[in-house]
Every structure is written in C-alpha cells, then in structure tokens.
Amino acid sequence: MTLRIIFMGTPELSCASLRALLAAPAFQLVGVVTQPDKPKGRDLKLQPSPVKELAIRQGLPVLQPERARNEDFIEQVRVLQPELIAVAAYGQILPRNILDLPRFGCINVHTSLLPKYRGAAPIQWAILNDEAETGVTIMKMDAGLDTGGILSQEKTPIGPEDTSETLHDRLSDIGARLLLRTIPDYVAGAVESKPQPADGATYAPKIKKEDGRLDWTQPARALWNRVRGLTPWPGAFTYLLGRPQPMLLKIWRADVAPGSGTPGEILDTSKTGIIVACGSDALRILVVQSEGGRRLQAHEFLAGHQLRPGQRFAGQ
Numbered sequence: 001m002t003l004r005i006i007f008m009g010t011p012e013l014s015c016a017s018l019r020a021l022l023a024a025p026a027f028q029l030v031g032v033v034t035q036p037d038k039p040k041g042r043d044l045k046l047q048p049s050p051v052k053e054l055a056i057r058q059g060l061p062v063l064q065p066e067r068a069r070n071e072d073f074i075e076q077v078r079v080l081q082p083e084l085i086a087v088a089a090y091g092q093i094l095p096r097n098i099l100d101l102p103r104f105g106c107i108n109v110h111t112s113l114l115p116k117y118r119g120a121a122p123i124q125w126a127i128l129n130d131e132a133e134t135g136v137t138i139m140k141m142d143a144g145l146d147t148g149g150i151l152s153q154e155k156t157p158i159g160p161e162d163t164s165e166t167l168h169d170r171l172s173d174i175g176a177r178l179l180l181r182t183i184p185d186y187v188a189g190a191v192e193s194k195p196q197p198a199d200g201a202t203y204a205p206k207i208k209k210e211d212g213r214l215d216w217t218q219p220a221r222a223l224w225n226r227v228r229g230l231t232p233w234p235g236a237f238t239y240l241l242g243r244p245q246p247m248l249l250k251i252w253r254a255d256v257a258p259g260s261g262t263p264g265e266i267l268d269t270s271k272t273g274i275i276v277a278c279g280s281d282a283l284r285i286l287v288v289q290s291e292g293g294r295r296l297q298a299h300e301f302l303a304g305h306q307l308r309p310g311q312r313f314a315g316q
Contacts, residue, residue, distance in 0.1 A: 002028040006082040008090040017088040020176035106141040109175040115201035118146035125204040127229030136175040140193035149193025163231040209234040216264035220281035239314040253287035264313040
C-alpha cells in the first residue's frame with residue numbers, strides 16, 4: 001500500500017526532497033504546492049519556482065495559492081486526499097485546517113538543529129554566528145513558526161571553506177535522505193515527535209541586501225563569517241573611499257590575517273591579497289568584484305587598480 005503524499009516547497013533547496021520522494025516506490029505523490037510565479041529580470045517576466053519546474057517535468061498536479069488559508073485551496077487539498085503532507089522551505093505558515101487534514105499530519109524539513117535558528121534563513125545565520133556545526137531537523141508541524149515536535153535530526157560540521165552556498169547544497173541532500181528514513185518509521189508509529197527543548201531557541205530572520213555591508217569596526221573573524229555566510233546572496237560588500245566617488249566592491253572570498261590599524265585602512269597589497277584593518281586583526285581579501293566588473297583574484301584586481309596602504313574602505 002503506497003502512502004499518498006502532497007509535497008510543499010518552493011526554492012532549489014526543496015528539490016532534493018521532492019526528487020527523493022518521487023524515487024521512493026512506497027510513496028505516491030498526488031500533488032505539489034508551491035509559491036506563485038514571481039516576476040524576475042529586467043523585463044519582470046513571471047518565473048516559476050524550481051519546485052514547480054520539477055513537478056511539471058514529472059507530470060504532477062501543481063497548486064499555487066496566494067495564501068495557504070484560502071478556502072478554495074484547502075478544498076483542493078482535501079480532494080487530493082493526502083495521508084501525509086511533506087514540507088521543505090515552502091514559504092508560508094500553514095493554517096490549522098491544513099495541518100489537521102492528512103491522517104499523519106504535516107512534517108517539515110528544516111535546515112537547522114531546532115530549536116536553534118527557527119525562521120527564514122537558518123543556513124546563513126549559522127555561519128554568521130560562527131557555529132561549529134549545524135544540521136537538519138524533521139519535525140511534526142504545528143501552528144507556530146518551526147516550533148513543532150522533533151522526529152529526527154542529523155548534524156554536519158561547518159568547515160572553514162563552507163559558504164551558505166556549499167552548506168545549502170549539503171543540507172539539501174541530508175534533508176532529503178533524512179526525510180526518506182523518517183517517514184516510514186513515523187507512519188508505522190516507531191518514532192514519536194519530541195517537544196523542542198525550552199532552552200536554546202533562536203530566530204533566523206530573513207536576510208536583507210543591506211546585511212552584506214561590511215562594518216570594519218567588527219573583528220576580522222566576524223567579517224570573514226559575513227563574507228562566507230552571505231555568499232552568493234546578497235554578497236558581502238564595501239566602498240573604497242576616493243574621488244570622484246566611492247567604489248563599490250563585492251567581496252567573494254577572504255580570510256583572517258594578522259595586522260592592526262584604523263578599521264577600514266588598507267595595510268598591505270600584494271599577490272597574497274588586500275589586507276584591511278578591522279576592529280581586531282585584519283581581513284585578507286582574496287576574491288573581489290567591482291560594480292559592473294567580473295570576479296577577480298586580488299592580484300588580478302590590483303593589476304588594474306592602484307590600491308596602496310593607507311587608503312580606506314568606508315567604516316560602516
């Protein structure tokens with residue numbers, strides 16, 4: 001007997017879980033729910049979500065409600081008669097009458113070790129906050145924001161070479177595998193949800209473009225984490241002070257270096273990078289991009305831009 005499942009998800013992160021469910025013979029995908037198409041690009045052409053594109057290729061019915069509380073949408077879900085709803089980065093909080101509709105309720109793939117980093121951007125904030133590890137939680141959903149009971153978890157270390165992009169891809173794969181392992185035990189009653197611990201709950205708010213601005217009064221390690229945590233979007237950026245106007249630079253890769261000076265002051269420029277004083281220690285810029293330019297190694301950038309010690313980046 002196959003389990004009738006509706007999958008809810010929107011971004012690329014969700015696709016690994018959808019592919020895993022599609023490949024499992026014990027599950028029958030009866031529908032996919034994703035966010036409405038969004039205008040993108042210069043011509044603001046409507047673009048489907050990665051999940052919608054995958055679902056259409058697989059011939060699955062797709063629902064795209066503006067609001068998950070819409071009565072017509074809820075009736076459409078009811079008609080599909082799901083026994084379980086699996087969710088991965090859908091983008092809306094589900095109302096109680098959706099949560100209670102399937103026999104086995106709704107379970108969610110969340111890319112943090114709950115109760116840490118509830119909310120929209122757990123991957124980025126784990127790096128921004130210098131965590132040594134993160135992971136994936138499969139939880140039984142309730143009416144709160146990532147507050148449901150824990151069914152299973154898997155950890156992964158955050159390495160010095162990790163960015164939010166590499167961590168995103170790894171957690172996406174971990175989440176898909178963990179979901180497949182968890183569902184059979186959950187529906188068989190072999191695993192029960194455990195309430196999240198009361199202590200240690202944190203929130204990971206949505207990342208804004210301005211979060212990428214480097215504040216050179218912060219310690220170099222904090223700025224290094226910001227570069228890694230906000231790659232590829234929105235990207236860490238700063239302004240090189242000078243005439244006729246400051247130059248916007250996007251920092252793609254950096255590391256911590258010894259050095260001291262006025263925060264934002266260029267201490268050294270060489271083949272090994274551009275070393276900039278921070279609140280403590282210094283940041284060595286390794287890969288940089290000027291506005292409208294292409295991504296360059298620091299020594300390539302220096303070949304076309306005469307940076308010298310004593311020049312300054314905007315402090316905040």
